[in-house]
Amino acid sequence: MSQITATPTAGSVAVPVVPLLKLGTWVVFFGLLAMLAIFFVSSDQGAVSLFAGNGVHEWVHDARHLLGYPCH
Amino acid sequence: MSTASKDKSVLTPGAFLIRGLAAGLIAGLLAFIVAFAFGEPYVDDAIALEEAAAAQAPADEHPADHADEDEAGMVEISRDNQKSWGLLTGTLAIGTALGGLVALATAAVVGRLGNLSARGSTALVALIGFVAIALVPFTKYPATPPAVGSGETIGGRTASYFALQLVSVLAAIAMVVVANKLRGRFEAWTAATIAALGYVVIVAVTAFLLPTVNEIGSFPADTLWYFRRSSLIVLATLWATIGVILVALVGRLHDRAIADANRRQLAASI
Numbered sequence: 001m002s003q004i005t006a007t008p009t010a011g012s013v014a015v016p017v018v019p020l021l022k023l024g025t026w027v028v029f030f031g032l033l034a035m036l037a038i039f040f041v042s043s044d045q046g047a048v049s050l051f052a053g054n055g056v057h058e059w060v061h062d063a064r065h066l067l068g069y070p071c072h
Numbered sequence: 073m074s075t076a077s078k079d080k081s082v083l084t085p086g087a088f089l090i091r092g093l094a095a096g097l098i099a100g101l102l103a104f105i106v107a108f109a110f111g112e113p114y115v116d117d118a119i120a121l122e123e124a125a126a127a128q129a130p131a132d133e134h135p136a137d138h139a140d141e142d143e144a145g146m147v148e149i150s151r152d153n154q155k156s157w158g159l160l161t162g163t164l165a166i167g168t169a170l171g172g173l174v175a176l177a178t179a180a181v182v183g184r185l186g187n188l189s190a191r192g193s194t195a196l197v198a199l200i201g202f203v204a205i206a207l208v209p210f211t212k213y214p215a216t217p218p219a220v221g222s223g224e225t226i227g228g229r230t231a232s233y234f235a236l237q238l239v240s241v242l243a244a245i246a247m248v249v250v251a252n253k254l255r256g257r258f259e260a261w262t263a264a265t266i267a268a269l270g271y272v273v274i275v276a277v278t279a280f281l282l283p284t285v286n287e288i289g290s291f292p293a294d295t296l297w298y299f300r301r302s303s304l305i306v307l308a309t310l311w312a313t314i315g316v317i318l319v320a321l322v323g324r325l326h327d328r329a330i331a332d333a334n335r336r337q338l339a340a341s342i
């Protein structure tokens with residue numbers, strides 16, 4: 001994505017936008033964190049296991065089913 | 073002037089993220105309540121069917137309680153814990169994660185989608201998120217209750233599900249960029265329609281190419297439908313709550329950014 005600056009929307013005042021470059025680092029770091037959280041709820045100890053056993057799977061079992069992730 | 077006001081703006085990635093996390097947390101809580109009230113009865117029904125089938129199977133390793141994989145060294149979590157704290161953990165984690173991601177996606181588009189307001193942009197991101205992340209994967213790989221699905225195919229089913237979800241999300245992002253580019257050449261609605269059509273074609277072809285899963289067996293159709301319906305309601309609750317709360321929070325944040333910009337311009341003109 002390129003740095004596109006928005007045209008003023010309200011009146012003649014330039015409405016600030018979030019610089020994409022600055023946003024990028026946040027997306028990378030939070031993206032990884034969010035992926036990890038989603039992985040544990042959706043997939044760990046199912047198709048792939050990061051931790052041995054079934055504790056994570058069993059604990060989030062109902063959420064995994066009801067949020068539509070393949071469970072077992 | 074515009075660069076100076078950009079630097080001091082309250083519209084920072086962090087400001088968006090914190091609002092997304094808050095919206096996601098509330099959404100996770102509401103999703104839990106809906107899931108507990110409308111989804112759990114069918115999870116219980118499905119587990120009862122699973123246990124009945126296991127009890128009929130001759131001298132199998134299945135104990136009388138719910139167990140997925142039969143390996144040694146497994147922990148036992150009671151159904152009461154699974155359907156309350158376990159379910160809550162899952163919905164809060166997913167809600168917060170998705171809330172944060174939606175907020176960061178919103179941060180990328182606010183002020184960049186033509187005349188669409190900050191509130192409108194936020195609502196659009198949440199709506200696209202629901203369709204791309206929840207609804208489209210559901211159409212090919214709908215939620216399945218316990219007792220449906222063979223343990224041997226979990227790897228393939230998981231890969232297919234996430235493949236469709238990944239393609240869907242990437243296509244949605246790409247088509248938003250395309251729509252935004254086409255806006256210069258066509259009317260906004262025409263641009264949006266062309267992009268939406270492009271998205272539909274991409275996910276339809278992907279879904280068609282991915283393998284079909286049919287492991288329902290003799291599972292009762294009514295329980296299956298009730299379970300899937302409740303799952304869809306849970307997902308809709310999650311996304312709608314993220315959308316509604318984030319629209320309010322981002323809207324107010326953006327109002328403040330405009331007020332700041334106005335004030336700064338006024339100060340500069342004096």
